[in-house]
Amino acid sequence: MIEYALGFAYLAFGAALVLNLWRLAQGPSAADRILALDTMVINGIALVILIGVSQATAVYFEAAMLLSLVGFVSTVALTKFILRGDVIE
Incomplete structure (x- = not known):
């Protein structure tokens, strides 16, 4: 049953990415x-x-944490660049 749920989730997140x-x-x-x-x-x-x-491994969860940190910092940097024209004051 979990295989069907994972397959559906893969399709849903893949469609969201597209x-x-x-x-x-x-x-x-x-x-x-x-x-x-x-x-x-x-x-x-x-x-x-x-x-x-x-x-069933925990390595990917650590990679997801790093990816979330990079995503947050890049969003803040892009927003600051759009608002002020530079990232570092």
Whole structure:
């Protein structure tokens, strides 16, 4: 039963990644593109966690933590760059 749930989750997050990629390419403003990129990182983290669950190993959970940290810092840096024109004051 868990295999069916994992398969459905893979499909759902894969479809979400494709839709976010479309928003990233078609976004009319920079804010839309930043939100699409941030959502893609979140969906990527979910896929990494799903791989960890399906393979029953904890290594992927640590990778997901690192990916979430990088995603948060990159979102803050891009937002600061859009607002001020530079990242470091």
